[in-house]
Amino acid sequence: MAAVVNQAMEQIQEMSETLKLLGDKTRLTIVALLKEQELCVCDIVALLATSQPNVSQHLRKLRDGGLVGETRKGQWIYYSLKVEDKPYVRDLIASLPSFAERLKSEKQCCD
Amino acid sequence: MAAVVNQAMEQIQEMSETLKLLGDKTRLTIVALLKEQELCVCDIVALLATSQPNVSQHLRKLRDGGLVGETRKGQWIYYSLKVEDKPYVRDLIASLPSFAERLKSEKQCCD
DNA sequence: CTAATATATAACAACACACTTATATAATCA
DNA sequence: TGATTATATAAGTGTGTTGTTATATATTAG
Numbered sequence: 275m276a277a278v279v280n281q282a283m284e285q286i287q288e289m290s291e292t293l294k295l296l297g298d299k300t301r302l303t304i305v306a307l308l309k310e311q312e313l314c315v316c317d318i319v320a321l322l323a324t325s326q327p328n329v330s331q332h333l334r335k336l337r338d339g340g341l342v343g344e345t346r347k348g349q350w351i352y353y354s355l356k357v358e359d360k361p362y363v364r365d366l367i368a369s370l371p372s373f374a375e376r377l378k379s380e381k382q383c384c385d
Numbered sequence: 386m387a388a389v390v391n392q393a394m395e396q397i398q399e400m401s402e403t404l405k406l407l408g409d410k411t412r413l414t415i416v417a418l419l420k421e422q423e424l425c426v427c428d429i430v431a432l433l434a435t436s437q438p439n440v441s442q443h444l445r446k447l448r449d450g451g452l453v454g455e456t457r458k459g460q461w462i463y464y465s466l467k468v469e470d471k472p473y474v475r476d477l478i479a480s481l482p483s484f485a486e487r488l489k490s491e492k493q494c495c496d
Numbered sequence: 497c498t499a500a501t502a503t504a505t506a507a508c509a510a511c512a513c514a515c516t517t518a519t520a521t522a523a524t525c526a
Numbered sequence: 527t528g529a530t531t532a533t534a535t536a537a538g539t540g541t542g543t544t545g546t547t548a549t550a551t552a553t554t555a556g
Contacts, residue, residue, distance in 0.1 A: 282482035283414070289481065290413040297405030298544085302397050315503060328545055330504055349502055349553050362480040369473040370400070371393035384502085411514080426533060439515055441534055460523050460532055495532085 292363060295339045300324065301332050305355065306370040307377070308342060312354035316383040321376070350384045403474060406450045411435065412443045416466065417481040418488065419453060423465035427494040432487070461495045 296302050304318055315333065319326045333353055336342045341363070343356040357363045407413050415429055426444065430437050444464055447453045452474070454467040468474045 279484075279487055282417075282484065285482045286413050286417060287410055290408055290410045292408075293404050293413065293477075294408030297401055297403075297408040299398055299401045300544085302401040302404065303394070306393075306397060316501090325546070326503070327505080327547080331545085334504080346553090351503065362477050365476050366404075366473050371396050373390075373393065376390055409514080427531090436516070437533070438517085438535080442514080445534080457523090462533065 289362070292339060292341070292360065295335060295341060296363070296366070298332070300328070301336060302370070304329070304332060304336065305341070305367060307373050308353060308355045309367050309370060310372065310374045310377050312345075312352045313381075314347075314350040314352050314384050316350070317381055318353075320383050321373075321380060400473070403450060403452070403471065406446060406452060407474070407477070409443070411439070412447060413481070415440070415443060415447065416452065416478060418484050419464060419466045420478050420481060421483065421485045421488050423456075423463045424492075425458075425461040425463050425495050427461070428492055429464075431494055432484075432491060 296305065300322065303322060307313060307318060307321060313321075315326065315329055318333075319329050322329065333342065333344075337344060337353075341355065341357060342353045345352050345354070355367065357367060407416065411433065414433060418424060418429060418432060424432075426437065426440055429444075430440050433440060444453065444455075448455060448464075452466065452468060453464045456463050456465070466478070468478060
């Protein structure tokens, strides 16, 4: 019984850490953008209208939390969602508003 | 278009506030307990093994965020989940571990 | 090789948050 | 009524977090 509770508490601990990552407006917006397509840092900076270091630091937290992955493509580093595991995050992201239109019309960096 | 984005940003703002509430181990545990049944404050204090003011303050935040409701029953105030709206919260809570067994064996307050 | 561009890291200031202790309010019980 | 129990609120402390500015690293272009 105690083992069951400990396992449950570990699971809650892990979920709460993930939810804390998503419980920030800037990071949740980044996640909503990445839902549509992978993006490089300069894309995100342009779309969010905040500083490049701010975006970088949020991306690092998302990466450390296992929510995004990165791939360097030459000069640029592309970030993408990594939530195939964690079904509850997948569902949550599905219910985020879509920025598809905005990305189509405004994406202009690193083409 | 700007209106669409503003609406999306408001939605993200609201979701991030809700997720921030859930992104705390103590509060997420409270929510997991309430998933099983309504509970009074003394129940939660006993199950969480933390101080009564700490639980009270977390419950207030959950209430202010619209995630729980309260009902006084004589000396006790019972809290319960209020997430019928907010489908993404409902789904998320569904994937929290169950404390049903623990509640059955350990609930002893306010009977 | 040098300059320019993209990204990351470091240091710091401002603020927010969780938890504690002490106290207040509200309801019941004797 | 006074004592007890349940809950809320207030104030304070320590810690964590966000965003900024300055700087470092890495890649490409000329």
